[in-house]
Amino acid sequence: MRLCRRRSHSTIQPSCYTRCPSSCHKALNCPYEEVVRYQRHPQDAHRLIALLGPSGVGVNKLRRRLIEMNPNIFQGAVPHTTRAPKGYEESGREYHFTSREIFDNMAYNNRFLEYGEYKGNLYGTSIASVREVLNSGKICVIDIEPNSIQAVRSHELRAYIIYVKPPPPERLKETRRDSYITTSYYVNRPFKDEDFQEMEEDAQKMESDFCQFFDHVIVNDEQQDSCVQLLAAARKAQDEPQWVPASWIRPTAES
Numbered sequence: 001m002r003l004c005r006r007r008s009h010s011t012i013q014p015s016c017y018t019r020c021p022s023s024c025h026k027a028l029n030c031p032y033e034e035v036v037r038y039q040r041h042p043q044d045a046h047r048l049i050a051l052l053g054p055s056g057v058g059v060n061k062l063r064r065r066l067i068e069m070n071p072n073i074f075q076g077a078v079p080h081t082t083r084a085p086k087g088y089e090e091s092g093r094e095y096h097f098t099s100r101e102i103f104d105n106m107a108y109n110n111r112f113l114e115y116g117e118y119k120g121n122l123y124g125t126s127i128a129s130v131r132e133v134l135n136s137g138k139i140c141v142i143d144i145e146p147n148s149i150q151a152v153r154s155h156e157l158r159a160y161i162i163y164v165k166p167p168p169p170e171r172l173k174e175t176r177r178d179s180y181i182t183t184s185y186y187v188n189r190p191f192k193d194e195d196f197q198e199m200e201e202d203a204q205k206m207e208s209d210f211c212q213f214f215d216h217v218i219v220n221d222e223q224q225d226s227c228v229q230l231l232a233a234a235r236k237a238q239d240e241p242q243w244v245p246a247s248w249i250r251p252t253a254e255s
């Protein structure tokens, strides 16, 4: 289950970071941000890898492949849900199964990076789930929506944001010839021209509104190449010096 993408009719709620007046929209509205060169100490927790891209571009597929190919290094965060577990599911493995009351309470207390509703059930990625992966020594890889950018850009998570961009239109069509898309109405139907057009429009908007937060861009043309690029970028994020907001290194009350 993919958490919150536009096609799923889910209503994505940003966490408190994007709602609260102190940190929210601060960086989004501010054309400049003080940055410093940061090199992660080998003993520090890994930086969160957050993937972002227009719906259907292949963010989830890339993330899953990265984890499947390197399960000892990368891991996703276990989401919370209010839906009932299926027979084979175990709480804490596929999902943290919780009551609506507990979920609402967590949302109220700003415990989610993002959450949303899908077919009457709530789903959310909690900060604690991400922290659990980072504390285990693995690199946590999650998908985010633009409205969660501020939530992951924190002193604790120090997210490295990778934007997954569609290739030029003719390559997009060619590479997705045998692929299937899941929409609000269909599970796995072939891509149509409208899907490609919508993806390109979404991509343009995302780039124009948020490109200042992209630490790295991957053009998702051939899947295998993209996966190799993602692995290299995720390693670089941990091992090489990067520009990060100064507030991450000299935390203020707001960061």
Ligand SMILES: Nc1ncnc2c1ncn2[C@@H]1O[C@H](COP(=O)(O)OP(=O)(O)OP(=O)(O)O)[C@@H](O)[C@H]1O
Pocket: 002, 005, 006, 007, 053, 054, 055, 056, 057, 058, 059, 060, 061, 062, 175, 176, 179, 180, 181, 182, 220, 221, 222, 223, 224, 226
């Ligand atoms: N580089 C690629 N070449 C061909 N097909 C691809 C590529 N990347 C992803 N796909 C296929 O495109 C479809 C959509 O991918 P995916 O579900 O990962 O998209 P997404 O960005 O997570 O969007 P959504 O959140 O709307 O599901 C899948 O069938 C996937 O296998």
